[in-house]
Amino acid sequence: MAEGAGEEKKKFSIWDLPDVPVGQLPPHLELQRSRVSCNKDAPIHTESIQYSGAYASMGIDNSSRLDRFSNNFRVEVVRLNEDDMEFDMIGIDAAIANSFRRILIAELPTMAIEKVLIANNTSIIQDEVLAHRLGLVPIRVDPRLFDYLSENDQPNEKNTVVFKLHVQCKRGSPRITVKSDALKWLPNGSELVKETRNATSDSSSKPETYTYFGCSQETIPEFVKNPIIPKYPDIIIAKLGPGQEIELEAHAVKGIGKTHAKWSPVATAWYRMLPEVVLLEDIEDDLAEELKSKCPVNVFDIEDLGKGRRRATVARPRACTLCRECIRGDDWEKRVALRRVKDHFIFTIESTGALPPEVLFTEAVKILEDKCERVISELS
């Protein structure tokens, strides 16, 4: 026995060492590369290691190849309603996810009221305040059917939508609230007549208005059955007392959120990385009860091991808000590890109603492609 021990001490073969996986990172480096560790004081390893030669000394190729991306990328839809959706994107990087978010908020076009021609406003709401409020009303129309209106263009049926608002509160009647359903769509264009200097000529032809509609917008097939109306009919625009009147015409044009927030098609769009809650050691009995009661969103659950012993498990890591309540006391940091998965994004898109949210995301990706193409064509 002593001889055997002596022999073993002398002969130490490297083949006895535990296997280091070739072609893969060792687990602590893999943790650093793919997870953000949310410690008690601050998160660490937040940057994404993009450099292609980052792990060159270990013989691992960090460069992304399109085939690897195509194989690993997945999308899972969690919730899809008419106005909002939540979906997961797995295998993408934060830079691209952020580009999508920025485009969704600022660079997707919508229609919103821009010019307001006020014929009569005797209410207490000032003209400019009224015009500002009208601009913020979301309009239920597909902006892809319209063109942009630039300064040199004339407003016609391809780039303008005209609404009319005429409300009056008669003397003796109670105060009325003007809501957004009072906005009536004028498919034939503006009805306000422009004053022209030469009143003598062409008195028989149609008077000139502020828009030059060639044909009625009602004839366009998309609008035959769906008139253009504001998305929400109960938005309060103004309040009128007895004897006050508002008569105006509002022209809506196409724009993007960068110019003014009224043209943003989303109420908001945001993403978060998937939280991961890991129990570093077995937590039993009283500690398990304590852990379960600490979490405000019930991430943990108790399971019975039999013989009256209980153990804590992580039941709903996705609901974790990373409030760090579970690692707050003494020693809890050694038992619970809070992390975020760096390439799993939970996207939520809330649309204001012009386009459904899945169409919004597809359009946003198209816009990023167009930007790339612009750069490529500028370079060539």
Added chain:
Amino acid sequence: MEHGSFTDNSAATFSLTDEDHTIANAVRFTLNQDPRVTFCGYSIPHPSEARVNIRVQTTGDPAREVLKDACQNLMLMCRHVRSTFDKAIEDFKASNAVKAMKIDSLDSSGDDSEESE
């Protein structure tokens, strides 16, 4: 427009107008993934002016080609994202439709209408 040495075209700064972090960060990410690149980064000279400077330094290939390839890669990634997303939406809608039909058929007396796959 490209600012760089006329003799050595493996390092250059590209100044893009009317752009901001949206495309610059995404292009910088794809540039970093390219093994021919030794250095890449972007900066915005002044926040009030919509201009982005992208700096690319490579191991010998012309910087212009490398940037073009990175943009092409980004475009292909976007196309793949779009097709995967569309397919996921279709699957979700189909599975919801099947669920709704199953609930309907459970309510009514076992009338099996056509199920979409």
